[in-house]
Amino acid sequence: MTSGAPGPVAEPPSPPPPPASVYNIANLLTMVRILLVPLFVWLLLKDTTAWRLGAFAVFAAASVTDKIDGDLARKRNLVTDFGKIADPIADKALTGAALVALSVLGQLWWWVTIAILVREIGITLLRFVVIRYGVIPASKGGKLKTTLQILAIGLYVLPLPGFLQPVAWVTMAAALIVTVVTGVDYLFHAWRLRRSALGR
Template sequence: MSTVGPEPAAVPGPEPAAPPSVYNVANLLTLVRILLVPVFVWLLFVDGTGWRVAAFVVFAVASVTDKIDGDLARKYDLVTDFGKIADPIADKALTGAALIGLSVLGELWWWVTAVILAREIGITLLRLVVIRYGVIPASKGGKLKTLLQVVAIGLFLLPGPLDPLRWATMAAAVAVTVVTGVDYVVQAWRLRRAALA
């Protein structure tokens, strides 16, 4: 006679968390930032001090949404594949539009625009190439680079006798942009070497 009793019923584990909906406030702010880019460009090319101040305000609002949507996505677990793609596109579109617009207007040397955009596009492509080996995390230097770029562009957008401050801040932004770009290349090389070892 068997003394083995019935097998205990399996206890169901916790349900896996559903992925966040693409329709969330963080992605909405990213979309707003993208839509503000053509508005900003239009205001930038309209003559008049008032229009220039308006361009600055739109640029500042769009830049602030970058900080807000990232914080919201991380705090409330709203990170989506759409956000991962759209957020850097929105950032590069806003910064690129501002730099190119200022260079077209003759207010910023083209080589400055070329160096910054080459770094931004190059590092974005590099991240995509090495993603099979791992993720290169955003560094404090990268965050400083973004802050300096935004402040420098904002100073160039504002009317008034701010040239020494404008150029000093832009010089710092370019220097940090180049240094962090080199650092990312080194990190990518080390990441690939470690993965293949």
């Protein structure tokens, strides 16, 4: 005999969270990082021990905001289209300006700066070109590349004593190698993504 008691009522699905406002703390930190770039370059080009320590402090602070704004955006659902575009621009503006300034000062070979900038700008443009076929996710190699670049630039900015200079050279060499290798890897990913989307 069937009971007349009603069965459990399914709860209606909860509505999706509203889209994050572009005016949020994560995007604010990204903008602060962009605004710190000219200050950092100005301090670095002064090229004295005191000014370089100031430049290092600004560079370190700007680099830390990159980690903080990404964590905040993910944890608090503050990811916006503006942030997706502005965040990589801020990163590349900071590292690119640092590399160019170091080459202007004669402390970093121009070919190293050009190789890294061509890779960074080229892969950024490639992402936009293949976005119709899909998104190329950030790889572990890409994250290692960013870490090595920041570490190498920081060592070059610091007024290190002569016996510690080889540490900066080795770190920059490692950053350059990983930058080029991951760039080639992204090219293969883009080629496979396009081939898969076109069914070839």
